[in-house]
Amino acid sequence: MVSVKLDKVSKYFGKVKAVDDVTLYIRDGEFVTLLGPSGCGKTTTLLMIAGIYKPTKGRIYFDDIDVTDIPPKDRNVGMVFQSYALYPHMTVYNNIAFPLKLKKLPKNEIDKKVREVAKLLKIDHLLDRKPSQLSGGQQQRVALARALVKEPDVLLLDEPLSNLDALLRVYMRAELKRLQKTLGITAIYVTHDQIEALSMSDRIVVMNNGRIQQTGTPDEIYSKPSNTFVASFIGTPPMNLIPCRVIDGKTLECLGFKYVFKDEIAEKILNEHKEVYFGIRPEDIVITNKDNGDAEATILVVEPIGKDLVITIQLEEEHTIKILAPPSINLKPGDKIYLKFKKEKIHLFDKKTGQRIEYIIKKGEE
Amino acid sequence: MSKKYIDIKKIKKRILLEKIAKALIVLFVAVIPSIPIWLMYLGLIAQAFSSKVTLGIIPNGFTLKNWRFLWSTIQMGLKKYPNIWPITINSLYLALGTALLVTFVAGLAGYALSRMEFRGRTKMMEFILALHAFPSIVLLIALFVLLNKLGLYGRGFITLTGVMITKAALEAPMGAWIMKGFFDNVPWDIEWAALVDGCNRLTAWRKVILPLVLPGFAAVAVFAFLAGWAEFIMAFTFIREDRWWPLSVMIYHVIGEYKFVDWGFLAALSLFYALPTIIFFVFSQKLLLRIYVGGVKG
Ligand SMILES: Nc1ncnc2c1ncn2[C@@H]1O[C@H](COP(=O)(O)OP(=O)(O)O)[C@@H](O)[C@H]1O
Ligand SMILES: [Mg+2]
Numbered sequence: 001m002v003s004v005k006l007d008k009v010s011k012y013f014g015k016v017k018a019v020d021d022v023t024l025y026i027r028d029g030e031f032v033t034l035l036g037p038s039g040c041g042k043t044t045t046l047l048m049i050a051g052i053y054k055p056t057k058g059r060i061y062f063d064d065i066d067v068t069d070i071p072p073k074d075r076n077v078g079m080v081f082q083s084y085a086l087y088p089h090m091t092v093y094n095n096i097a098f099p100l101k102l103k104k105l106p107k108n109e110i111d112k113k114v115r116e117v118a119k120l121l122k123i124d125h126l127l128d129r130k131p132s133q134l135s136g137g138q139q140q141r142v143a144l145a146r147a148l149v150k151e152p153d154v155l156l157l158d159e160p161l162s163n164l165d166a167l168l169r170v171y172m173r174a175e176l177k178r179l180q181k182t183l184g185i186t187a188i189y190v191t192h193d194q195i196e197a198l199s200m201s202d203r204i205v206v207m208n209n210g211r212i213q214q215t216g217t218p219d220e221i222y223s224k225p226s227n228t229f230v231a232s233f234i235g236t237p238p239m240n241l242i243p244c245r246v247i248d249g250k251t252l253e254c255l256g257f258k259y260v261f262k263d264e265i266a267e268k269i270l271n272e273h274k275e276v277y278f279g280i281r282p283e284d285i286v287i288t289n290k291d292n293g294d295a296e297a298t299i300l301v302v303e304p305i306g307k308d309l310v311i312t313i314q315l316e317e318e319h320t321i322k323i324l325a326p327p328s329i330n331l332k333p334g335d336k337i338y339l340k341f342k343k344e345k346i347h348l349f350d351k352k353t354g355q356r357i358e359y360i361i362k363k364g365e366e
Numbered sequence: 367m368s369k370k371y372i373d374i375k376k377i378k379k380r381i382l383l384e385k386i387a388k389a390l391i392v393l394f395v396a397v398i399p400s401i402p403i404w405l406m407y408l409g410l411i412a413q414a415f416s417s418k419v420t421l422g423i424i425p426n427g428f429t430l431k432n433w434r435f436l437w438s439t440i441q442m443g444l445k446k447y448p449n450i451w452p453i454t455i456n457s458l459y460l461a462l463g464t465a466l467l468v469t470f471v472a473g474l475a476g477y478a479l480s481r482m483e484f485r486g487r488t489k490m491m492e493f494i495l496a497l498h499a500f501p502s503i504v505l506l507i508a509l510f511v512l513l514n515k516l517g518l519y520g521r522g523f524i525t526l527t528g529v530m531i532t533k534a535a536l537e538a539p540m541g542a543w544i545m546k547g548f549f550d551n552v553p554w555d556i557e558w559a560a561l562v563d564g565c566n567r568l569t570a571w572r573k574v575i576l577p578l579v580l581p582g583f584a585a586v587a588v589f590a591f592l593a594g595w596a597e598f599i600m601a602f603t604f605i606r607e608d609r610w611w612p613l614s615v616m617i618y619h620v621i622g623e624y625k626f627v628d629w630g631f632l633a634a635l636s637l638f639y640a641l642p643t644i645i646f647f648v649f650s651q652k653l654l655l656r657i658y659v660g661g662v663k664g
Binding site: 051079082086088089099102103 | 553555556558559560561562563564565566569573574577578
């Protein structure tokens with residue numbers, strides 16, 4: 001097992017900057033997820049780590065060894081492609097045995113390893129089939145078996161669950177995570193599904209337009225998004241961002257309401273910004289009465305999503321936000337409600353740069 | 367709800383009408399035009415195996431006399447024809463050589479056109495298609511001059527080889543085009559997976575890509591073989607000694623040189639000549655269908 005380091009890595013396709021100045025350190029045995037919308041450069045990053053693409057700029061290290069110029073076959077990585085990329089002309093057995101045959105291992109050893117990994121992934125009854133005779137879930141397991149059988153130092157997974165149905169996907173999440181921890185393998189996982197990232201990763205790397213937006217544990221990414229992109233990408237539904245003007249250090253004039261901070265430090269920092277986004281997650285807004293409310297709003301849509309209700313409400317003009325509420329609440333579109341924002345869960349972002357404004361709330365306020 | 371409901375009878379009637387219409391179209395487009403062709407083939411077979419034929423296709427008296435060219439030399443009037451077997455070998459040499467050359471060139475060129483980025487790639491592909499539009503007869507005079515200058519005109523075996531190379535050159539562009547389609551159908555992911563699994567580019571080609579495009583190679587080889595087998599005009603123009611004729615040229619001479627034509631002999635010889643084509647189409651039908659249906663199936 002190895003650690004992986006990307007040092008100022010860029011990949012350009014002509015004028016397209018698919019990956020732009022990415023620096024990243026992945027510890028030995030860590031499960032790191034590259035998370036971002038489609039086309040943000042996740043696959044390109046993975047292919048550079050595998051050695052398929054050569055970086056336009058920057059270096060890649062496995063432990064302390066510079067592997068930038070080493071071909072894929074000498075890197076000892078295992079990769080699961082989004083399409084699975086099984087060899088259609090080979091049986092499942094030969095698909096899995098392929099990497100070992102190339103290593104010229106003795107036949108009985110190959111056989112032992114193939115059967116072992118097939119058993120681990122519960123595909124030992126499928127070894128004689130061709131890939132075209134398998135379901136999506138089975139193909140995915142074969143692809144995983146083929147990646148694991150050569151005992152790679154790094155396991156690369158490119159959206160391996162995206163072609164599976166919802167139920168299987170949830171099951172495989174836990175399964176993959178368990179497998180990675182038992183094998184102690186360094187894993188780099190690519191997905192555009194934030195729930196997958198939050199539930200599986202030791203650390204998440206959020207990417208957009210080829211650049212890293214934030215690196216951190218799922219908790220850090222969720223509770224301290226470093227900019228508006230991360231804030232609006234993570235969460236179901238994602239964070240509400242309400243544009244506001246800073247009136248004085250204490251007061252924000254937002255769409256539909258005024259918000260007053262009772263905190264001196266916030267005041268000092270806020271004075272450095274003219275316009276900000278007031279960020280609040282749907283679950284951090286409570287419905288309350290007129291006297292306790294920070295803002296007044298009208299209900300537009302009520303959607304049940306199982307355990308909770310997602311309520312879309314209108315603050316002012318066209319600006320809508322979403323809140324989560326327990327289903328016991330009896331509300332219908334058109335109703336007027338009052339909202340209370342949980343004070344310690346308020347995020348502020350500079351409107352121009354989109355960057356998070358770090359401020360501290362003193363304990364015992366209010 | 368409105369009172370509309372599905373009228374099963376009406377739908378059944380429509381389906382029946384559609385079926386009849388389809389059958390009629392097939393009859394007029396495919397069956398009727400091919401009747402004369404089938405009649406001709408039947409006539410050919412009848413001629414080849416009977417001593418006398420009435421009305422073109424009704425055989426009369428079974429005989430193998432028409433096939434005597436297989437075991438003896440044929441003489442007509444003063445003209446003595448060369449033995450059939452060396453001639454057959456010439457044709458085989460021409461066809462197999464063409465197939466081999468075309469497959470080799472088309473494989474490499476198709477891979478390059480499909481997989482490699484280089485300047486002028488699109489222009490080159492257009493040019494290749496344009497090349498294929500030239501029939502070899504257009505090149506005949508230029509080739510004649512060329513071969514003459516090189517001292518290859520009328521030089522027996524060497525000239526036959528020259529014809530083979532020229533034929534291959536004419537067939538290779540289309541082969542490259544077909545192979546490009548097959549390589550296009552192999553996803554990059556599969557090639558990359560092979561590289562990650564421990565192949566270098568060459569072994570990835572041999573162990574993963576080649577097996578997937580094998581049907582393409584087979585198709586190109588079959589087409590090139592048949593083209594080489596059918597080649598006439600260049601062989602006819604450039605090869606002077608009858609010892610080095612291919613079968614097509616021999617058939618021409620059997621028809622052409624005498625007012626008197628032995629139809630039975632000609633029919634048998636033609637059937638003999640058509641044999642490889644028939645065999646290939648019987649055995650490669652599935653393959654050819656698969657190619658037109660859409661290349662490699664995963
Ligand atoms: N081989 C290529 N040639 C040109 N552009 C490419 C190539 N591969 C990827 N790109 C571009 O680079 C960007 C990132 O692609 P990719 O890494 O596949 O994104 P993701 O996997 O995050 O969806 C996209 O804009 C894509 O169009
Ligand atoms: Mg991708």
